[in-house]
Amino acid sequence: MDCNKNSERYIDNECIARFAKAMGHPTRIEILRFLASMDSCYFGDIHNELPIAKATVSQHLKELKDSGLIQGEIETPKVKYCIHSENWEIAKKMFCSFFESKKSNGECCG
Amino acid sequence: MDCNKNSERYIDNECIARFAKAMGHPTRIEILRFLASMDSCYFGDIHNELPIAKATVSQHLKELKDSGLIQGEIETPKVKYCIHSENWEIAKKMFCSFFESKKSNGECCG
DNA sequence: TTCGTTGTTCGCAAAATTACAAACAATATT
DNA sequence: AATATTGTTTGTAATTTTGCGAACAACGAA
Numbered sequence: 001m002d003c004n005k006n007s008e009r010y011i012d013n014e015c016i017a018r019f020a021k022a023m024g025h026p027t028r029i030e031i032l033r034f035l036a037s038m039d040s041c042y043f044g045d046i047h048n049e050l051p052i053a054k055a056t057v058s059q060h061l062k063e064l065k066d067s068g069l070i071q072g073e074i075e076t077p078k079v080k081y082c083i084h085s086e087n088w089e090i091a092k093k094m095f096c097s098f099f100e101s102k103k104s105n106g107e108c109c110g
Numbered sequence: 111m112d113c114n115k116n117s118e119r120y121i122d123n124e125c126i127a128r129f130a131k132a133m134g135h136p137t138r139i140e141i142l143r144f145l146a147s148m149d150s151c152y153f154g155d156i157h158n159e160l161p162i163a164k165a166t167v168s169q170h171l172k173e174l175k176d177s178g179l180i181q182g183e184i185e186t187p188k189v190k191y192c193i194h195s196e197n198w199e200i201a202k203k204m205f206c207s208f209f210e211s212k213k214s215n216g217e218c219c220g
Numbered sequence: 221t222t223c224g225t226t227g228t229t230c231g232c233a234a235a236a237t238t239a240c241a242a243a244c245a246a247t248a249t250t
Numbered sequence: 251a252a253t254a255t256t257g258t259t260t261g262t263a264a265t266t267t268t269g270c271g272a273a274c275a276a277c278g279a280a
Contacts, residue, residue: 013139021134029123036212043257056239058258077247077256083212092209099202102146102193153227166269168228187226187277237266
């Protein structure tokens with residue numbers, strides 16, 4: 001969601017926080033792992049992997065879609081989902097550089 | 111929080127989701143960046159960086175502490191905070207390998 | 221002892237998240 | 251037209267998150 005278009009820090013913070021928030025639930029991590037392990041699959045395949053109601057799965061998919069990490073496409077009568085490769089790379093770079101930005105290693109505490 | 115002690119996938123999902131959830135708010139990302147840019151600092155320094163009430167800052171710090179990404183130490187009359195280096199490295203590896211686990215690049219949609 | 225400083229905790233309110241069943245929509249099939 | 255299949259949307263309830271002011275706790279200084 002245009003997270004690479006503006007380099008101002010607070011924008012960056014909003015962006016990485018949005019990705020992180022989407023990843024902030026075990027079920028959504030599971031869905032992302034599942035999608036990352038293949039080119040694409042249908043809603044039903046995802047639902048079969050999970051022990052929760054389809055309405056809940058649909059809701060999680062919506063959040064992941066809104067975050068930009070996945071995309072969906074109607075393929076009547078099914079709906080095909082996959083990782084949004086471009087945004088996936090953006091997120092990957094953001095998280096990596098975020099964690100690499102820790103400079104010193106002087107322990108402060110305990 | 112013992113996120114490296116068990117390699118079962120659902121445990122891993124819980125763990126990365128917990129880190130991600132802690133990072134799922136712009137203010138908390140800002141705090142993490144601030145702490146990552148130095149060895150350590152006091153609560154007041156963090157509060158000064160942010161346009162929010164101290165009670166709210168304290169709350170965000172508590173969540174970050176609970177996630178394991180930071181640690182705090184009383185240094186009367188102040189409280190010193192810093193990145194939890196060990197867990198930071200764990201999180202870094204988890205996120206990196208998570209994003210690298212995407213195998214194929216065949217676009218499915220749109 | 222009485223202040224002043226530094227942060228945490230409490231109590232509250234508004235908003236968001238999570239999960240589900242039931243209803244619905246869109247399209248094939250009979 | 252009636253049915254079956256595939257998912258989304260709606261409505262509802264319980265829980266969590268977010269944010270703040272006020273109260274509180276711990277300590278040093280006057």
